[in-house]
Amino acid sequence: MSEFTVSIGGQAGEGINRGGLLLARIAGLLGYRVYMYYDYPSLIRGGHNFATIRAAEKDCGGIARRPDFLCAMDQETIRRHTGIEIIVYDTDVAKAEGIGVPASSIIKEENASPIARNTVIIGAFCRAAGIPREIMEEAIRREFGSRAEENIRLALRGYHESREGRSVEIKTPQESPVMTGNDAIALGLIRGGLDAYVSYPMTPSSSILHTMADLARDSPLIVVHPENEIAVITMALGLSYAGKRVAVGTSGGGFCLMNEGVSLAGMAEIPVVIVMAMRPGPSTGMPTYSSQADLGFVLHAGHGEFPRIVIAPGTTNEAYEWSARAVHLAWQFQCPTFILSDKNLGEHPASTDIDPDFPIPSPSTHYREGIYRRYCTTDNGISPLRFPPVPGNVVKVNSYTHDEDGITTEEPRKAAAAMVKLIRKGATLDNEMGLYGCVRVDGISDAPIAVICFGSTGEACREVGERLSLRVVRPIVLEPFPIMQFAEALHEAEEIIIVEENATGQLASLIQRFGYTADRNIRSVNGRPFTIDELEGIIREVIE
Amino acid sequence: MSEFTVSIGGQAGEGINRGGLLLARIAGLLGYRVYMYYDYPSLIRGGHNFATIRAAEKDCGGIARRPDFLCAMDQETIRRHTGIEIIVYDTDVAKAEGIGVPASSIIKEENASPIARNTVIIGAFCRAAGIPREIMEEAIRREFGSRAEENIRLALRGYHESREGRSVEIKTPQESPVMTGNDAIALGLIRGGLDAYVSYPMTPSSSILHTMADLARDSPLIVVHPENEIAVITMALGLSYAGKRVAVGTSGGGFCLMNEGVSLAGMAEIPVVIVMAMRPGPSTGMPTYSSQADLGFVLHAGHGEFPRIVIAPGTTNEAYEWSARAVHLAWQFQCPTFILSDKNLGEHPASTDIDPDFPIPSPSTHYREGIYRRYCTTDNGISPLRFPPVPGNVVKVNSYTHDEDGITTEEPRKAAAAMVKLIRKGATLDNEMGLYGCVRVDGISDAPIAVICFGSTGEACREVGERLSLRVVRPIVLEPFPIMQFAEALHEAEEIIIVEENATGQLASLIQRFGYTADRNIRSVNGRPFTIDELEGIIREVIE
Amino acid sequence: MKGAEYISQTQNTWCPGCGNFTIQHAIKSVLSDLGIPREEAVIVSGIGCHAKIADYMQTNSFYAIHGRAIPVATGISLGNPDLTIICSAGDGDAYAEGLDHLIFAAKRNVDITVIIHDNRVYGLTTGQYTPTSPPGFAGKSTPEGVKEDPFNPLDLMLSAGATFIARSYSRDKKGMEEVLKAAIQHKGFSFVEVLQVCATFYDVHTCYDDHVYRLEGNDPEDRRAAEVLVREWNYSGEGRIPLGILYSRDAPTFEERILAGKEGEIDRTGLIQRAIAKR
């Protein structure tokens, strides 16, 4: 097997995520590129969780097909996941045709914590998949650190009680970290120059907060979790005004509460990066599942009109690099800058190669000395950004329509000038984005059929595109919409298929504004990502 | 003069608005249809306020040209408003070429309150414009009620100190009330079945709250002004759940805070009417001026996807009738329903004929008895709406993705079904809107050049359309977009000019989604309405 | 109605040992005892573990959004004051995200019962500090310990004008039932803080077991005494933790004040005609 997929399933609280991560580590040490999909309902104990780890030759961001192996922690897992070749399960709690080990008894005998049962099962899986013991042990050592020895003992018990099933290929070991999109966003923001992160927990953005809080332990990074999202965004704007580079993170409901702050940032030209992680709505919706239904909202959020940047990375690497750039761009253009992510990108670990020294341009600042006017008129609409104290000067920012000094005005001519300044800044921004590769093309770049998608749907589309020889066009930057690059990417395309995870076709509606109409729309609203086979089937159907 | 315009100007706190209303009453009693534009900065005392009253033969919703008369309370008014034929002013505080009266001295002599100085000046104006004393007196009686006699005395002093200037025509008296768009919205909501109004003050929506609070004095109407806009919308949803027909009102910043509640209303299918009165943004912007820059925001507000209705009335009559319909539609379709208004519609009084018995269909309810399931599946996506207590049943509403009983679900099939139900309801709504005249056509309905606009810009466009023999197409309903009616209205149009009061062309962008591209865009961002002459000039330029 | 009839068929997903079970069953018993049929009771909840009670109770329910259960409940109560409205809110919900609404409900004396499932942690989002977490609490957002001290919600409620203030504990079902019964019967705003043990993220039941005591013979109308009782334990450090009704007084409710004279139907045509006449 040059590629394999293994799932692990059980109840919340049984360590399914951790088990999945361990499996991902094992696959990584075997020399595979890995991607893990993690499915869990919004509860703390019970229910049914599962993780599906795909081990492939090349980078991937989607799960391809029915797994080859299943690690079942309970009967429910066996009931739900059918048609799988090799099932490894706990004979103490479940019945199945497959490779059973008495995991619960082993835990009892070893006097271990019940949560460690996953290790026993994974040990059994390693034997079944012909994975060398040393690799298993090394993976456990890395995953569990100080608690490694105990876990190795448990895994070996599982290993010995198991038997061989079907062997996976062993490749050249490599050392890429397996990290989630949220990890990559956190690290990217730090790379981009972040000084502070402010956030109120909300799935699927919370793990950025947790990672940031962890990283802040021994660094000057400031991390604050305030009383609610309104405080988050306004506190962030205060930090930004005082000279800190700051980001916030949230999901739909929390983002609603930030809208007024976004509009303030737009008017007062206070830079801030906003990570907006989508999940299915409306309202509370399905907190632990994924969606792409907030694109239109983010493009229009906040009252009034002002330049904004909306970036939707589609891979973990892109999440890192574009988050770093987002910080730069936000401070360069002094406007709210969005990382539009979702659960599928944010919470799923994948093999990643990120450059800790990824280069970021330093922002240009024109102000030298003399009188400082926060909103002074310039050709490109960008006024020099300074932070108090500016010797001999005051820095006045204002949510009202204001003059160059930041003083409120209601005079029609000055009001129009203030708006013209914002619009001009938007035009400068639009130009500057031409320097970046804002549209990614995968598959066959001159194929007549083009699949258009954005964000986390991109990886599944890419793989299907490769399989079916289609062109796959994915704008990474959605605002300002990179129409030149997009038009070029679609040059001579004859048929357009739009794939997106929402009900009303928000990407379709966006590109329609630029004169591109979809011939076919593929949409999904159940919160689960398209699997690659499923998407392949649907696309095959529409193109035939 | 078969039509005339008079302005009154002075400082905030000098009764400019009241003076304007008195002038409007006078013009009304003279047999004119009147419209008053009121311009004031965001302050309580001082500054410069003015009201411009247009008295015309037919209904109008815009000011046409330089006024014929100016009532100046101070020198600043004379300085700012130039080129006016007849200026009536207070010789005690200003110098001008015109008709001066010692208004301040008169006030002192009469021992009257300084705020009554406007009455003296208006008395002087009446003489100057050849307006019969009896009409002036009758207008004062109606405007001032118990304080009429004192004001008549003051007006007569002004009248006697004045002289004739240029006489306006006296028409057949009529009895149409002069009311603002906000008044009309309030009365329309009540006509539509409103039981409760919840609002936090925010210009230019506040006067709806004030009118409602006043009307609630001797009626079962419930009016609540809670701690903030988040409480407003959630309290409203509580009232709605309990069986009350409820509306809320706000402007951009407050609406930002309501977004989460809007999304909740969408998911839980709780009806509510939201009056969203636009002013220039972003952020605090210019609170007392007007704008049409929140269209895109309102169309996309709230995370996730759900049916919504967005109605933008363009005249006071439309404000009344569509507000009444809005209540009906919101409860019929159980979704957030917006009245998208602005300062120019909401705060400017105009002669209005509204039918206190304007008919509203009664909502159909299919639930009879037996088991009640709040979200039961139906062909048209509409589940019967009942309010607790429902004998023998419970009514469960839920912000999570839910099943027919209102119980949380994360099961992919049920989740998709819940979304399909919402989308189906949207389709039913779309159909139903075909029964209403959602698109208004003025001017020459088959002219090759079509001006497209929405909301309060409509009246100025209509007049210019009539003058220049253009077709004027104005969608009153913007969501669900009435594409059939709109297409019909644009049948064989050869050139499209879009007029809107924003910077980025939000209406243009909306119709672009339906394949209509503007040939010319006319936009404005200074917070002031297009005057008719100004707009005529611009349109002439682009069509020549 | 029997207690069991108030419990829905929905699969319960609270962790074993979770204090929410006690609250759910106490509500059920009290509704049954008070003879309030399920169609006349409404559970309004925010979002969080606690909030799942909306699904689990076979009563009317409004499963609202994080932090906003209280204004929703206020609206329901204004819309139909005959309903028995119980608002189940979390500590993250009511003390952080939506604290203002809690204070205003107390200020207005809204006639609802608010139960705070105070587990002193964000349960559903897997363990961050809340405004009542003890100093130094190391949650996922504060791995080095929280950098602010808790406030005392009972103290805030007293200052805000609450007319009924009580505390219960999720391992004292009987005491909780007594408190809830009184709370539901109290005319006006009833605030019930429950020390609800979170078995997974902040299990301090042994500490509570050691420190709680049931109030006996206190006069809840004695405001001065209430002030002392309320501050006996400050959510940080040690101190005896009084359970029971700490404070109670009579006052007109918001509903009474707002709805006075509002019986009957609106004469719409008349109202509009009168308004027109004034214009």
Next chain:
Amino acid sequence: MKGAEYISQTQNTWCPGCGNFTIQHAIKSVLSDLGIPREEAVIVSGIGCHAKIADYMQTNSFYAIHGRAIPVATGISLGNPDLTIICSAGDGDAYAEGLDHLIFAAKRNVDITVIIHDNRVYGLTTGQYTPTSPPGFAGKSTPEGVKEDPFNPLDLMLSAGATFIARSYSRDKKGMEEVLKAAIQHKGFSFVEVLQVCATFYDVHTCYDDHVYRLEGNDPEDRRAAEVLVREWNYSGEGRIPLGILYSRDAPTFEERILAGKEGEIDRTGLIQRAIAKR
């Protein structure tokens, strides 16, 4: 710097007789007296009449949005704790729209000075009731009188943990200057409630003139005494109204606690490498 240098050239549009003038000039004098140059002072304001002070002061300023001055000020203070941050908020602003932030700033002991321009009315929106309007106040949204009683913001602040609580009056400039000087010098959260007369919508200066008195010889560290003083007047009815510093205590600030050990530059590459190594 001389006092006048703190006043900007912007045309002032407060009504004649408005109490905001006193606050503006007291701030100016105190900044001058304390030798805080204007480039090191930041005025943060919400929206309302009071908030125009941001335009009128020739200092740094962040003219924010209604109700959110306090979290903005908190952010600025965390970003640069060396700045002197004065937050001018209205009673609508800080007691209604954004009450939660006020309570959290007190809870955290954020090192800012919050001045509430409490005119007990929404001035800029032309006269609606606020949370401190007296019972029965007939504003534009409550023509028949407000249907709820005011709360006592000082009492709430004490419960929330504020470390400095004072009250001033806009017709006592000298007293106000003393209070403001102490407030700015206080390390931690300083809450200054100003009874600011609104000349246009709620002019109760004669009533205040009759009832206010300056505190003398009270020990601000005596919490029990503070409780009594704070409740001497409850924003409804009569009662003597104490002016001055009602309460003050020492405590570590939020900035000290959050920023401890955070000096120096972030080693970005190192941080990222370490994170990668753990994955």
